[in-house]
Amino acid sequence: MSLRVVGPMVLLLLEYAFVLAVGPLLLSLGRRVKARSQGRTGSPLLQPYRDLWKLLGKGAIYSDTSSWLTRWAPAVSFAALLAAVPLIPWLVLPAPLGYVGDLIVLVGLLALSRFIVALAALDAGSTFGGMGSSRDMWMGALAEPVFLLVIFAFGGPAGSTQADVIAARGVALGLGYLSPPLLLAVVAYVLLLLVETGRLPVDNPATHLELTMVHEAQTLEYTGRDLALLEWGQGLKLALMLGLLAALAVPWGLATTWGLLFLLAALAVTSLKLLGGHLFVSGLETRLAKWRLFRVPDLTTLAVVLAFGSLALTYVVGGGA
Amino acid sequence: MSPPAQEGEETPLPPVGTRPPLPVDRNRPDRVEEERTLGALGAGPVTWLEGEGLWALSVDPERWPAICRCISEVMHHPLSTLFGEEAHGGIRLHALFLGHDPTPGVHVRCPLHPGVLSAPSLAATIPFVAPFEREVAEMFGVTFLGAMDRRPLLLHERHSAPPLRKGPPATPTGELEPYVFPPVEGEGVYEIPVGPVHAGVIEPGHFRFQAVGEEILDLEVRLGYTHKGTERLFEGQPVARGTLWAESISGDMSVAGGVAYAHAAERALDSRVPAVTEAARGLLLELERIAFLCGDVAGISLDVGYAVGAARANRLRERTYAGLRSLTGSRLGRAIVGVGGFRRPLVLGDPAELILTLRETSARIQALRDHLLDKSSVVDRLQGTGIIHRWTAELLHFLGPTARASGLRIDLRVDRPYGPYRDVEVHVPRGLQGDVQDRLTVKVDEVVEACRLSETFLGRLGQGIPPAPATPPPPGEPREGLGWVESPRGEFLVYLALAPDGTLGRVHVRDPSFLTWPAIEQAVRGNIVPDFPLCNKSLNLSYSGYDR
Numbered sequence: 001m002s003l004r005v006v007g008p009m010v011l012l013l014l015e016y017a018f019v020l021a022v023g024p025l026l027l028s029l030g031r032r033v034k035a036r037s038q039g040r041t042g043s044p045l046l047q048p049y050r051d052l053w054k055l056l057g058k059g060a061i062y063s064d065t066s067s068w069l070t071r072w073a074p075a076v077s078f079a080a081l082l083a084a085v086p087l088i089p090w091l092v093l094p095a096p097l098g099y100v101g102d103l104i105v106l107v108g109l110l111a112l113s114r115f116i117v118a119l120a121a122l123d124a125g126s127t128f129g130g131m132g133s134s135r136d137m138w139m140g141a142l143a144e145p146v147f148l149l150v151i152f153a154f155g156g157p158a159g160s161t162q163a164d165v166i167a168a169r170g171v172a173l174g175l176g177y178l179s180p181p182l183l184l185a186v187v188a189y190v191l192l193l194l195v196e197t198g199r200l201p202v203d204n205p206a207t208h209l210e211l212t213m214v215h216e217a218q219t220l221e222y223t224g225r226d227l228a229l230l231e232w233g234q235g236l237k238l239a240l241m242l243g244l245l246a247a248l249a250v251p252w253g254l255a256t257t258w259g260l261l262f263l264l265a266a267l268a269v270t271s272l273k274l275l276g277g278h279l280f281v282s283g284l285e286t287r288l289a290k291w292r293l294f295r296v297p298d299l300t301t302l303a304v305v306l307a308f309g310s311l312a313l314t315y316v317v318g319g320g321a
Numbered sequence: 322m323s324p325p326a327q328e329g330e331e332t333p334l335p336p337v338g339t340r341p342p343l344p345v346d347r348n349r350p351d352r353v354e355e356e357r358t359l360g361a362l363g364a365g366p367v368t369w370l371e372g373e374g375l376w377a378l379s380v381d382p383e384r385w386p387a388i389c390r391c392i393s394e395v396m397h398h399p400l401s402t403l404f405g406e407e408a409h410g411g412i413r414l415h416a417l418f419l420g421h422d423p424t425p426g427v428h429v430r431c432p433l434h435p436g437v438l439s440a441p442s443l444a445a446t447i448p449f450v451a452p453f454e455r456e457v458a459e460m461f462g463v464t465f466l467g468a469m470d471r472r473p474l475l476l477h478e479r480h481s482a483p484p485l486r487k488g489p490p491a492t493p494t495g496e497l498e499p500y501v502f503p504p505v506e507g508e509g510v511y512e513i514p515v516g517p518v519h520a521g522v523i524e525p526g527h528f529r530f531q532a533v534g535e536e537i538l539d540l541e542v543r544l545g546y547t548h549k550g551t552e553r554l555f556e557g558q559p560v561a562r563g564t565l566w567a568e569s570i571s572g573d574m575s576v577a578g579g580v581a582y583a584h585a586a587e588r589a590l591d592s593r594v595p596a597v598t599e600a601a602r603g604l605l606l607e608l609e610r611i612a613f614l615c616g617d618v619a620g621i622s623l624d625v626g627y628a629v630g631a632a633r634a635n636r637l638r639e640r641t642y643a644g645l646r647s648l649t650g651s652r653l654g655r656a657i658v659g660v661g662g663f664r665r666p667l668v669l670g671d672p673a674e675l676i677l678t679l680r681e682t683s684a685r686i687q688a689l690r691d692h693l694l695d696k697s698s699v700v701d702r703l704q705g706t707g708i709i710h711r712w713t714a715e716l717l718h719f720l721g722p723t724a725r726a727s728g729l730r731i732d733l734r735v736d737r738p739y740g741p742y743r744d745v746e747v748h749v750p751r752g753l754q755g756d757v758q759d760r761l762t763v764k765v766d767e768v769v770e771a772c773r774l775s776e777t778f779l780g781r782l783g784q785g786i787p788p789a790p791a792t793p794p795p796p797g798e799p800r801e802g803l804g805w806v807e808s809p810r811g812e813f814l815v816y817l818a819l820a821p822d823g824t825l826g827r828v829h830v831r832d833p834s835f836l837t838w839p840a841i842e843q844a845v846r847g848n849i850v851p852d853f854p855l856c857n858k859s860l861n862l863s864y865s866g867y868d869r
Contacts, residue, residue, distance in 0.1 A: 038632035127513050131850070201698065204626040208521030209854040211513075212624075220520065289698040290626025293535060293851045 007258070008096035015090045016082070018267065019243070023235025024048035026242070026278045033282035034206070048235065055228035063124040063221060073120030074222065074229040080113040081236045088243050089164040091266040092255045093171060098164035103151045106163075106244070107144060110196070113233065114140050121218035128210050132217025135293065139202065139214065142300040143195045146307065150192055153185035153310035154248045163247050170251035177251070181313040186249045188306035191299050193241045193281065197234075200285035202296055205234075212290070239274065242281075246273035355424060358396060362388055370428065372588040373803045374737070375419075377428045382440045385414070385431045390446040392418045392427050399718045401426075402814055402831040403443075403453035405461040407487050411435055412461055415816070415829070416443075419805070421736035428803070433463070442468035449717045452835065460485040472500055475545035475868055485553055502541050505531035510538065513850065517546045524864035528853075535849040540842045548868040555817075555828035560586050561660050563825055567815060568655055570830050571866035573616075576602075576609040577808030578815075578830070579658035584739060584804030585815040586660040594740070598662045600781035603741030605645065605654050606806065607775040611682060612641035613809035614722070614764045614771070618686065620858040621761050622693060625702040633689050637682050644675055672779055679779075683772035690765040694758070703758035707844035707856030710755060719840045720833040721811020723860055726763040727755035733807035741778055757859040810834055810863065832866025 028048045035042025062070055086097035087106045118137050121129035155161045157179075158169040170177040195202050203214040210217060219230050247254070253269030255262035291299075359367045359376055362384075368377045380388050392398050398418035406413045413432045420426030433440055442465035443450045454465045455474035462483035465471075476484070478493040504512070510533055517525035525546035531539040551566050558566075567582030568575040580602050587594060615638035622630030642652045647670055649657040657663055693699050709719065714727035724731050732749045734742040750766030752759025801818040811833035820826035837860065844856045 034628060037629050039636070040632070127515070131513070200626060206628070207626070208519075209624065210520040211515065211853050212851040213520075216520075286629055288627070289622075289696065289702055291698060292702055293849055295701070 011092060011096045011263075012086060014263075015096070016085060018090060018270075019085050019236065019239050020232070022271065022274060023232060023237075023239040024052060025235075026238050026274065027235045029275060029278055030282040030285070031206075033279060034286055037286040048231075052228050052232055055223075055231070056225050058224035060222075060224040060226045063126075066124040066221070069120050069123045070221065071226075073116045073123075074226040074233070076116045077113040078229045078233045078236070080109045080116070081233050081240065084109040084240055085236075087163060088240065089167050089247050089251075089254055090243060090270055091263060092258070093164055093168050093251075095164040098162060102161040103155070103163055103244075104148065104161055106240075107147050107151070110147075110237070110240075111140065111144060113237070117218050117230070121221070124221045126221060128213065128217040128220050131211075132214055132220075135214045136218060139195055139296060142297055143192060146188070146192050146300050146303045147196070149304060149307035149311070150185055150188050153181065153188065153307045153314070156311060156314040157181070163244065167247045167251035167254060168256075170248075171254060171256060174252075181310040182249070184306045184310035184313065186245070188303040188310065189245055189249070190281075191303040191306070193245065194284075195296065195299060197238050197241055199281055201288045201291045201299065204290045207290075238278070242274045242277045243270070245277055246270060355396060358391075359427065362391055370803075372591070373428070374425050375417075375428045375803070376425060377430070379430045379432065382431055382433055382437075385429075386441045386443055386446060388429060389416055389418075389443050392429070393447055396420070396424070396427070398424070398426050400443075400447050400450060400453075401718075401812065402816070402829065402835075403450065403457065404816070404829040404831075405457040405463060405485065406818065406827045406829075407461065407485070408818070408827065412438065412463060414440060414457065414463075417803070417814070417816070419737065419812070419814075421731070438462055439464040439466055441466050444468050444470075449836065449839065452839075459483065462486065473497060473545075475548040477545055484550060490553070500543065502529045502543075503539075505538050507533075509533050526864050530850065530853075532850055535851065537845045537848055537850060537853065540845050540853075542838060542841060544838065544864060544867050546868065547865045549865075551869045552828055552830060555825045557820070558825050560590065560817075560819065560823070560825060563817070563828065564658055564660065564664070565656060566828075567830065568658075569865075570832055570869060571808075571810075571834070571863040572653060573613055573863070574609065574808045574810065574813065574832075574866070576605045576654040576658060577806045577813050578832075579654075580606060580740070581804040581806040581808070581813045581815040582817070582828075582830075583658055583660050584806070585802040585817045586804070588802030588804065589800040589817060589819055590660070590802075592661050594662060596741075597782060599740040600778045601663070601667055602658065604775055604778040604782070605649065605658070607771040607778065608641055608645045608648075609654055610771040610809045611679075611768050611775070612638050612645065614768045615641065615682070615686060617722075617764050617858070617861050618689065618761065618768075620861060621703070621757065621855065622699070624855045624858045625699055627693070627696070627699055630689060630693050630699070633692075634686070637685055637689075640678055641682060644678055648675075669782060672782070675779060676776055679772045679775050683769050686765050686768045690762060693761070700758070702852075702855065703761060704756060705754075706757045706852050707760075707848060707859060708754060708756045709840055709844050713843050714755065714840070717836075717839055717843070719811075719837045721807075721809070721837065722760060722763050722767060723837050723840050724811065725750060726752035726760040728753060731811075733805055733812050737805060739805065741781075745774060745777055747774065757855060760859040808833060810861070810866075811837065830869060832863055832869070834863040834866040838862050838867055 028045050032042045032045065084106045086095060087101050089095040089098060114136060118133035121133045151161055155166055158166045160166060198205060198215045207213060207216065219227060222230055250273060253266060255266040356367060359378060365379055370377050393400060398420045401417045401419040403416045406415060411432055413430055416429045418427045431440065440463060442454055444467060451470045452474055454468055455470060455472065457463050458465060459473045459476050460483055479495045479497050480491040481494050482488060482491045484491040510531060513530040513532055515528040517527045527543040529541045530537055551570060555563055555566055563586060564579045564582050567578040570578045615634050619631040619634035619638060622634060645654050646652045648667055651657060657665055709723065709727045711728040714724045714729055728751055730749055730751060732747065734747045735749055748770050750763050752763050804815045806813045813833055814831040816829040818826045840860055841857055845853050848856060
């Protein structure tokens with residue numbers, strides 16, 4: 001096989017390894033920031049990996065009233081998230097498998113992951129699962145239209161909804177890429193990210209109060225390797241959302257030429273972007289209380305307004321791409 | 322320019338915490354009239370209990386509802402507790418109506434007719450009497466005629482005999498008939514059963530919600546999962562050991578439980594406690610209050626998802642517990658209070674250090690309150706959440722900070738001053754609306770007041786208080802005593818009667834949570850399901866205190 005075939009495959013494997021590894025680290029970093037803000041040391045940075053290892057080594061226990069759905073959902077959800085990884089340029093431009101789908105596919109994959117988990121949470125018939133599913137689907141219904149709008153806001157100037165095309169335009173333009181519509185779209189995306197990944201003003205990942213849970217309530221029925229997949233999935237989703245933000249908002253640093261040195265540099269830059277982005281989100285979380293459940297639409301409304309503003313600036317004021 | 326306020330016109334209410342005390346209700350009869358009223362009931366001779374400051378009378382079951390109704394509705398004394406006792410070969414009911422200074426209150430006894438295990442229910446008169454009667458019914462096998470709620474209260478299994486009757490200990494014999502929660506019907510109404518095992522590490526309790534979507538229509542709480550039969554464990558024990566069980570009623574109010582029991586026992590034994598011991602008890606009580614209420618502030622902050630505020634409040638709580646530990650050797654102040662004084666010497670290390678801690682706590686908790694109420698995302702969760710109206714709190718006789726946040730001015734330290742509180746002025750903060758924010762601010766104000774009182778009591782101590790056990794009573798005459806303490810959750814009552822041989826005969830403990838638990842059912846109606854934990858934490862009721 002020629003390098004033209006093997007090269008992208010190796011690169012893709014490298015990207016998968018990077019994304020899978022960085023997800024738990026992001027979760028751990030967020031917990032660290034929160035612990036520090038409360039005057040605690042916090043758990044070691046590698047703790048999530050140890051937890052995953054422990055959970056993966058355990059068998060699974062299923063409720064007698066559950067069906068195949070409960071058994072399959074964690075794998076399907078995880079697979080949907082894995083399938084979304086090549087859609088984002090992590091290290092090089094163009095992304096090795098970037099042509100297989102655009103960001104609308106990514107929204108669909110995230111929705112599939114959310115949907116299957118919500119369905120499985122209803123399966124066992126426990127109250128909390130149902131409650132969590134109801135809330136999660138409601139938030140999903142609020143967040144997905146906004147997600148699409150934000151994608152159009154990012155993609156408008158490039159005339160594409162494909163992440164590596166948008167990023168390539170940014171890299172090509174250099175600092176000229178920065179514009180008021182882009183800033184509006186970035187703010188809208190950050191608000192969306194809080195909803196999509198269940199961060200603090202929307203959902204409290206650290207809570208032990210079953211009646212306030214959203215995502216946690218859906219995973220209450222799971223143990224062992226299934227729980228590991230769901231938790232890893234959370235880290236993966238966080239990495240995806242942050243990775244997309246990094247690619248769309250600050251695409252500089254992605255390698256456009258092949259070479260080990262360029263690759264390593266891109267790896268370092270992308271890691272820094274993800275960690276920096278998550279430090280910002282976690283810092284935001286420590287300063288906010290959880291909002292009352294029915295205040296979530298306020299957040300998505302704001303995101304809609306910002307995304308629309310961005311689109312209007314691009315097409316009406318700016319006269320189009 | 323606005324015209325000056327006219328004399329006698331209603332001036333706007335000053336902010337929470339600085340309101341003047343309510344004027345004494347002029348319709349309330351004074352002490353002499355009270356005796357006349359009681360005499361006119363024709364219930365028999367009325368005696369005055371000097372130690373307790375209560376009238377005592379004995380009625381037969383036929384007149385029991387009428388007399389209790391008169392005390393509750395004409396004399397305006399709320400029912401504080403109702404319990405049973407097996408003595409002199411029969412069952413006797415006790416009802417305690419604790420009045421507020423200067424009106425005393427009444428202790429009504431009602432011996433049931435020999436061989437008849439039934440009494441008329443008070444349900445038609447006193448809206449919150451059901452839990453009391455349900456408990457007496459299951460613990461003594463007494464049937465209350467006319468009671469609307471006959472479900473068991475604390476027991477989850479059938480027993481070989483009513484557990485509080487004399488005789489061999491009762492053992493579980495099988496299952497009870499299913500416990501029925503009144504259903505709510507309608508389109509889209511569904512039930513949410515929560516507990517008794519919860520996702521967090523908390524005490525067990527079952528909550529049955531009736532909800533539409535996220536809105537709570539109704540909630541019923543079922544407890545009893547931590548019932549330990551503590552009241553029976555007291556029986557036959559020496560008086561001096563009783564403090565240990567009284568402290569275990571609610572572990573986070575150990576000192577309050579111990580002191581309430583000690584007061585009851587000291588009244589039964591006619592034993593006097595020196596002023597310095599009382600001041601030391603006051604210090605421990607107030608330190609416990611500070612730690613407890615700081616914990617409440619932390620809990621409220623944590624339940625709105627603001628962990629930074631929780632960390633700051635928890636630090637204050639732990640510092641106070643550390644102070645309590647250096648004084649007593651126990652973080653919770655366990656096994657230090659004794660009948661007649663203290664069980665062990667109280668170690669007063671460096672009072673200056675304690676004073677510094679108290680002043681810092683007082684300043685920091687106020688700074689934390691300001692910080693929390695400055696954060697829009699926090700205030701949005703607190704305001705208008707879990708409202709308990711003043712008239713609800715009064716009607717159902719809620720106690721402690723819960724009642725005060727709803728605007729009631731009840732505090733035993735002022736209403737029936739005991740021990741060290743007889744010669745200090747206690748400022749009682751109150752809320753206006755009765756929502757979670759009012760409960761938060763009332764609790765913070767109480768911490769500030771407790772810091773001030775602790776410093777006052779600390780000033781009255783010398784260098785260490787030696788233990789002073791009370792003398793055991795001479796066997797013979799029947800003795801009884803009532804003790805009350807304003808615990809961090811409110812009125813804590815202990816009634817004890819000594820057996821002829823001088824050991825404990827019957828001990829009844831009424832934790833404030835027993836009366837205040839229904840507050841959660843009132844608070845959450847119309848709120849959304851995810852706000853329930855916040856309402857619950859703002860009330861912070863004791864499961865163990867209810868179940869005993």
